[in-house]
Amino acid sequence: MIDSDPIDDNALMNIELDYYHSLFDGRLCPSQKDSEGKKRKQYPFQNMWELFVYAAILGMAQDKRKSIEKLHKPFRWFNIGSRHQKNLLILAISKYNSLELLKNKEELKKTIEEYANGGLSIINQEIKNNPSAYSELEILTFKVLEDIQGDSRA
Amino acid sequence: MIIKSIEIVNFLSYYEKTLFKFDEGATLVIGQNNTGKSKLFDAYNWVLYDEAYKTAAEEWTSTKGWRDELANWYAKKNCSINSKIEVSVCLNFEDEESNSFIVTREYRIQKVNETQWSCPSHSEIAMTKTNVSNYNSSHSIGDEANELLNRFFPKNLSRYFLFQGEGISKLLRLNQRSDFTRAIGELSGIKYFEKARRYANQVYERTKYEFENKLDTDRTIQDEKVKLTKEIDGWKDRVLDFSIKLENEYKERDIKQLKLDEKVEELSRYEECAKLLQEIKILEQQLDDKFGHRRKLFEYNRPSILDNWMYKKVNILFDVFLALYRKGKSEKKIPEPIRQDFINEMLEDHLCKVCGTEAPPNSPQFEKIASYINEKSLDKEIAIINTLSDAADSMKSSLNEVPESINEFHGELAGYQSEIDNFKNKISYKEDELRLVTERIEEEKKTIINRRDLERINLTQLKKDRDQIRTDLEQSKTKIDQLIGRSEEAEKNLKRIEVEYQAMLNKSANEFEREKMKLAGEIRDHVYQLHDNFLSKLINDIEEEANTYFNNMTKTNPALSGKVRIDYNNKEVYTIDEEGSPMTNINQANKVSLQISFVAAVLSVSNKIWERNFPFVADAPISALGGNNKVSAIKTMIDIFKQSIIILKDDADITKQESLQNDQVRQLIQKNSKIRNAYELRMVGEKIEEQKTRVNKLK
Numbered sequence: 001m002i003d004s005d006p007i008d009d010n011a012l013m014n015i016e017l018d019y020y021h022s023l024f025d026g027r028l029c030p031s032q033k034d035s036e037g038k039k040r041k042q043y044p045f046q047n048m049w050e051l052f053v054y055a056a057i058l059g060m061a062q063d064k065r066k067s068i069e070k071l072h073k074p075f076r077w078f079n080i081g082s083r084h085q086k087n088l089l090i091l092a093i094s095k096y097n098s099l100e101l102l103k104n105k106e107e108l109k110k111t112i113e114e115y116a117n118g119g120l121s122i123i124n125q126e127i128k129n130n131p132s133a134y135s136e137l138e139i140l141t142f143k144v145l146e147d148i149q150g151d152s153r154a
Numbered sequence: 155m156i157i158k159s160i161e162i163v164n165f166l167s168y169y170e171k172t173l174f175k176f177d178e179g180a181t182l183v184i185g186q187n188n189t190g191k192s193k194l195f196d197a198y199n200w201v202l203y204d205e206a207y208k209t210a211a212e213e214w215t216s217t218k219g220w221r222d223e224l225a226n227w228y229a230k231k232n233c234s235i236n237s238k239i240e241v242s243v244c245l246n247f248e249d250e251e252s253n254s255f256i257v258t259r260e261y262r263i264q265k266v267n268e269t270q271w272s273c274p275s276h277s278e279i280a281m282t283k284t285n286v287s288n289y290n291s292s293h294s295i296g297d298e299a300n301e302l303l304n305r306f307f308p309k310n311l312s313r314y315f316l317f318q319g320e321g322i323s324k325l326l327r328l329n330q331r332s333d334f335t336r337a338i339g340e341l342s343g344i345k346y347f348e349k350a351r352r353y354a355n356q357v358y359e360r361t362k363y364e365f366e367n368k369l370d371t372d373r374t375i376q377d378e379k380v381k382l383t384k385e386i387d388g389w390k391d392r393v394l395d396f397s398i399k400l401e402n403e404y405k406e407r408d409i410k411q412l413k414l415d416e417k418v419e420e421l422s423r424y425e426e427c428a429k430l431l432q433e434i435k436i437l438e439q440q441l442d443d444k445f446g447h448r449r450k451l452f453e454y455n456r457p458s459i460l461d462n463w464m465y466k467k468v469n470i471l472f473d474v475f476l477a478l479y480r481k482g483k484s485e486k487k488i489p490e491p492i493r494q495d496f497i498n499e500m501l502e503d504h505l506c507k508v509c510g511t512e513a514p515p516n517s518p519q520f521e522k523i524a525s526y527i528n529e530k531s532l533d534k535e536i537a538i539i540n541t542l543s544d545a546a547d548s549m550k551s552s553l554n555e556v557p558e559s560i561n562e563f564h565g566e567l568a569g570y571q572s573e574i575d576n577f578k579n580k581i582s583y584k585e586d587e588l589r590l591v592t593e594r595i596e597e598e599k600k601t602i603i604n605r606r607d608l609e610r611i612n613l614t615q616l617k618k619d620r621d622q623i624r625t626d627l628e629q630s631k632t633k634i635d636q637l638i639g640r641s642e643e644a645e646k647n648l649k650r651i652e653v654e655y656q657a658m659l660n661k662s663a664n665e666f667e668r669e670k671m672k673l674a675g676e677i678r679d680h681v682y683q684l685h686d687n688f689l690s691k692l693i694n695d696i697e698e699e700a701n702t703y704f705n706n707m708t709k710t711n712p713a714l715s716g717k718v719r720i721d722y723n724n725k726e727v728y729t730i731d732e733e734g735s736p737m738t739n740i741n742q743a744n745k746v747s748l749q750i751s752f753v754a755a756v757l758s759v760s761n762k763i764w765e766r767n768f769p770f771v772a773d774a775p776i777s778a779l780g781g782n783n784k785v786s787a788i789k790t791m792i793d794i795f796k797q798s799i800i801i802l803k804d805d806a807d808i809t810k811q812e813s814l815q816n817d818q819v820r821q822l823i824q825k826n827s828k829i830r831n832a833y834e835l836r837m838v839g840e841k842i843e844e845q846k847t848r849v850n851k852l853k
Contacts, residue, residue, distance in 0.1 A: 006538060041453045050457075054464055061467035086545040087465065094474035099482055099539060138452050144463040145560070 006089055006102050007109050012073035013052060013080075014113045019120040020072045024048055028123070028134055044134045049080045053088065055119030056112055060091050064118030065111075077109075088112050155306060156797050157769045158254075161244040164226040165200070166193035167837070169846035176799060177830040180792040182823055182852075184804040185835030187593060190847030191801045194835075195773035198316055200224070201243040201259045202307050204277055207318075209600075222263050222273040227843045230265070238262045249306065250766050254284040257303060279303075310340035311768070314756050319774035337756055338692055341763050347685040354678040361671040368664045375661050382655045389648035396641035403634050404725045410627040417620045422742070423595050424616060427608050430588040434581055441577040448570040455563040462557060469553050472546045479543045488539055497526045586813075590805055634724075692759070693722050700755035704729075707747045707790050716744065718751055727752055743783040746776055750787060754794045770795040774803060785818050792828045804834070823853055 015024070025031045029045040045051040052075070059065060077085070092111045093101050101108050126133045134140055159175045162168040167190040174183070174194070185191045196206045205214045206224065217224060221241075229239050242260030249255065261277040281299035284291045294302055307315070313333040339345045366383050370376040465472075482488040500507050500523050504514050513519035592603050662668045700718040708715055716729035716737050729737045729748055740748070754770075761767050776787045791798050806817035814820060823832040832853035839845035 046457075054460070057464045057468055060471060083545070086542055087549065090475045090542050090546050090549075091468055091471045093478065093542070094471035097474065097478070099478055099487075102535070102538060137456065138449075141452050141456050141459055144459055145564075147463055147466075 006105060007077045007085075007112075008105075009076070009078035011077045011109060013049075013075055013077060013109075014068055014071045014073055015052065016068050016117050016120065017070035017072040019117070019124060020074060022124060023120060023127075024051060024074060042137060044137055044140050047079070048075050049084075052116050053080060053084045055123060056088060056116035057091065057119065058122055059115035059118030059120075060095055062118070062122060064122060065095075065114045066118040066121055067114055068117050091115075155250065155766055155769055156248045157771070157799065158246040158248060160194075160197060160201070160246075161242075162194070162197050163242045163244075163260075164229040164239055165197055165224060165241055165243055166190070166206075166226065167845065167847040168193065168197070169226045169228045172847065172849055174833060174849070175831060176797070178797050179828045179830040180795075180797075180826075181799045181831040181833070182788075182819070182829055183799070183801045183833045183835065184819060184852075185801075185847075186804050186808065186837075187597060189804075189835040189837045191803070191835060192773055193847065195316070195318065195771070195801055197243045198245070198771055199312075201245045201257055202303060202316075203309060203312065204259065204279075218276065221261060221277065222271045225263055225271075226846065228839065228846050230271075231843045233265045235265050235267060238264045247306070247769075252286045254286065255306070256282045256284075257299070306766075307768075308340050310336040311756075311760055313337070314753055314760070315768040315770055317753055317770065317772040317775055319772065319776065334756070337760075338689070338696075341692060341760055344685070344688060344692065347681075347688055350681050351678075351685050354674070354681040358671070358674040358678040361667070361674040365659075365662070365664065365667040365671045368667050370662055370664060372661070372663065375658060375663075378658050379662070382651055382658055385651045386648065386655060389644055389651060392644040393641060393648055396637055396644060400634065400637045400641065403630060403637060407627065407630040407634060408725075410623060410630050414620070414623045414627055417616070417623055419742075420595075420598070421613070421616045421620055423591050424608075424611050424613060426591050427588060427595070428611070428613060430584055430591065431605070431608060434584045434588065437577055437581045437584065441574065441581065444570055444574045444577060448567070448574065451563065451566055451570065455559065458557065458559055459563070462553070462560065465549055466553055469550075472549050472553075475546045476543065476550070479539065479546070482539070488536060497523060586807065589807075593803075689722070693720050695759050696720060696752075696755045698755075699758045700751040703751040703754045703758075703790070703794060704747060706793070707751065707786070716740070718748060718755075720752075743787075746783075746787060747790070750775065750790060750794075754791075757795070767796040769797040769799065771799045771801075773801045775800065776802075785822055788819070788822060789826070792826065808836075820852070829853060 029043050029048050029051045030040050040046050045054065080088070089102075089108070089112075092108055092115070093099060095115070096107075096111060101111070123134070132139075156178050157176050159173060162172045162174075164170065174181075183191065183194060192207065199205045199207070199214060200217065204217055206217050207213070208215050208220075225239050225241050233239050240260060240262050242258060244256060244258045246254065246256050257279065258281075259277050259279045261274050263274075264272040266272050278295070279299045280293065280295045281302055282291055282293050314337060339348070366379060370379060479488070496507070500513065501520065504512060504520065506513050506519055506523055511519050513523055588608075592608065596603050659668055659672070697718060697720045700720070704716075704718050716731055718727070719730045719736070720727050727748070729740055729744065731737050737744075757768050757770065770791065772791065775791065776784055788800065788802070791800060802819060804817075804819070806820065807813035823829050830853070832851070834850040834852050836848050836850065837845050838848050
């Protein structure tokens, strides 16, 4: 029986510390104390949770789940937009292949976090192969657009 | 005469043997800066007169003393010690009867060591004539060859048929020892009239001397003779003094005029640069704004585009969820939700509104209905699952097609992109214009100028400098007016005394000396008259011809106006308006047209007098012009001369195919049938000592 929200609003979301340094902290999204340098809108991801959602979906799309070794907790579940919260839950349930996951709050959160970690490892590798892979907002958007239109033509 | 070819060997930028062929009609030679254009022009001057242009001194000088500098760098580099390099230029031309002439000037230098060369004191010249009717050849060398050559290419006219755009202002100077005076001295035998004038004057002075030195018996007449002679000598000295001062002042004025022309041109170039820079800055600002709009468009649309893309990747997982949901429903694991307010309503009405059974308080039915109150967990679970199911449904439908917002984004983006491209094109066009103007400044200043240098130019100071030169020039003109006035006054006095002298003369008893002197005076006056009539006819002929050419140009170009006036008394060539007043502040196109008309007229009159057509070889004749004015001036030159060889700066950007295709000069080369040959010069080799001119034939 579910007697409260599947993931507590105040729950801190876990990510791998190494990825926090290499991808989050002022790299692909503004750091927590980012007030100077690039404007928020010039980052490919304007919030840490956006990168997290992107990574989780990437992890799930490529079926890459990876356990976290050194935990870092940079933001809370309620920071994630409600539409994305719902989608993450749907996707986690689909991956688990049972609605019963909703009853196991701990496993639900862990599932989402570990797929996000898998996605982060993919992004990390992409950047290693091509350091400018995510650097230009316009290039990134075009890359994504081409994919969308390619898919829709297919 | 027609120049048939020029063959250049190891001369300046030309390595080993390079051959240019020409025909009647026009030949265009184009090249960027420092590709060998002026070196080709040097080759003509060298083969004909043993002269080349010394850039540092800005004048044509004999190559004696710096002949080793004429040898090609690359040939010198490749030459081993004690070996020799041949430097030669060979010109082939035909006269009016189609007899063929070959002129060769050459010398050899020997490499002593890496820095020293042994160079002969003079170059060797040889000329061969082959008769067209019987193919007999005759040869001449040295002075004989030079003399023969001068009959075909008279040195005094050379600045007109070997025409250098840079020195055009000098050609318009009419003072003594100027190119023009030398040229008309060469024309129509006027130099013989000048000689006759000089002899007649000498004879008169001799008879006058004899008359004055023979004492008159009448004391009064003798005293008067001595007095008047002194006075005449005095006034003559004054008149001569004024004429020397005037001649010097004319020179001063011409130098100031030249300075003013240069300053005005410099200023106009810098003003053009400033205007173009301003236009570029405005366009760059507008381009930045457009980039800003485009960036905002990306920022605004990025989240929705990224969302769409991300969720498309996991589209199938939404299907999995919906399948799980439907399965749960069908297995009744997900009960239908019962609303709390509906339960309360049933309890208040004592009726189960699901099955219609009465439910009085405390009855089992009532208890059953009441048990559903506070079953929040059930509500919550169903609510969550249903919410997720609704979300999954909504995602599925939105993922099935490209959202309208993306299409709109595409439309807006294409709009911005076309505006950005448009601004980029405009900037690139303006930058090309700026590059052309800057290159002209660089050529004049012999230095590299970048955009920052141009931004630092102080136009106010340049204007002040120009105004100062203009004031100086006006002062010089005022001085000339004063000198002319004083000179006329002195001449008037001289005439008055001469009349007195004549009266005295008739009273003299020394009849023989007196009559002899009178006769010599009359002869002198007639010879002077003849000289003046001849000169004035010649000037009139040149002016008339110049106006014919100038009219042709004004007819086809609305930017040009006026008539050419050759003011030989004031030693000036200028344009006049319909009322005959000199036109001031004429535009650059007008000025160049005036200059070309004048040069063409001198050559045309020469052609008539000498009964031969001088070929017209021009180096950068219209460097000050651009666009339509430039093409129009080239066409004029092509039309005027039986043979013209025009060396031009290539204004196209040779690295861009589009620029080459749009280049007006290249288009003219292809379309104009009078252009029989065309060459493009390029410089190959990275280092200076490895550079050599490569010639591509364009037509």
